[in-house]
Amino acid sequence: MAGRAGPLSAAAILLCGIVAATETAGGPPEVHDRRWLPPDSRLVQDALPPERLTVAAGAHGLVELGRLAFRSPEILGGNARLSGIACQTCHGNGGANADLFIPGLSDRPGRVDVAHRLWNPMADDGVDRPLEIPSLQGVADNAPYGTAVRMGSLRDFTRRVIVVEFAGREPRPDLLDALVEYQLALAAPGADAVSETARDEGAADLPRYLAVLRRALEAEDAPLADLVSRMVRAALGRMAARPAADALPYADWARTVAAVARQAEAGDFAPARDTLAGFSAAVAAAPAANGG
Incomplete structure (x- = not known):
């Protein structure tokens, strides 16, 4: 196959920071385009397919942890993480993002080269090879x-995507298990689903995320509580940045979640559970987080 085209401009990759945010009068911060990708990159999917799961929402702890991690750039590395890219970016609700386009890595929307130095210089194969983004529904x-590499184990392949393709840190075994369980729970097109929603990530997902944090505290697993706390706070940031964000105190909520993680880090698991229980009750009472 042909070799790569000319290298991406360093300025295209290193412009400014991850996300530039400025306060807008009477509204949430204005989040500009990510600056760690080439100009004219497009990550947003026009229309997400419904999320259809073969398990009831909130009923399976590993699935819920996997769902949160699937939506978090935290598990990836390098420019993917800095650009706010998560598994959900390419596979919205388990489908395929047919609108994603990154100049220099895509030959048309819905295709991207995952063995490129932009993601992981150590995994660059030196070949221009944009591949179709596959759906994970019914995986x-x-x-x-996989497409570029075919593997018989979904767990091994998921690890490869994180560590090799996107230069992420070695994931915790339980986090990797959770990502696999979430993917396995994605119903195939036309198949029956126990849980289905057409909603993108929003405030109504927060109680489920807090339940993931509660399980980490119950296990007295401070590193997991810290990781989940960071993922939940990032999710709150995404919710606050939505064009039609609910009028909820996301910044205050994020501070509370951070405080819970600090208590866990100090070994104060009982107070951390009490703090989280009170906070969860307050969140559940907020209209937009109670089914909105």
């Missing part, structure tokens, strides 16, 4: 997994 029955 449980679609082995082997």
Whole structure:
């Protein structure tokens, strides 16, 4: 196959910071385009497919942890993480983002080169090879997994995507298990689903995220509580930055979640659980977080 085209401009990759935010009069921060990607990159999907799961929402702890991690750039590395890219970016609600386009890595929307130095210089294969972004709906029955590399184990392939393709840190075994469980729970098109929603991530997801944090505290696992806290706070930031964000105290909520993690880090798990219980009750009472 042909070699790569000319290198991406360093300025295209290193312009400014991750996300530039400025306060707008009477509204949430204005979040500008990510600056760690080439100009004219497009990550946003026009229309997300419904999220259809074969398990009831909130009923499976690993699935819920995996769902949160699937939406978090925290698990990836390098420019992907800095650009706010998560599994959800390419596979919105388990589908395929047919609108994603990154100049120099895509030949048309819905295709991207995942073996490129922009993601991981150590995994660059030196070949221009944009590949179709696959849907993950029904992935449980679609082995082997992957397009550039075919693997028989979804767990091994998920790890490869994180560590090799996107230069992430080695994931905790339980986090990797959770990501696999979430993917396995994605119903195939046309198949029956126990839980279905057409909603993108919003305030109504927060109680489920807090339940993930509660399980980490119950296990007295401070590193997991810290990781989940960071993922939840990032999710709150995404919720606050939505064009039609609910009028909720996201910044205050994020500070409370951070305080819970600090208590856990200090070994004060009982006070951390009490803080979280009170906070969860307050969140549940907020109209937009109670089914909105």
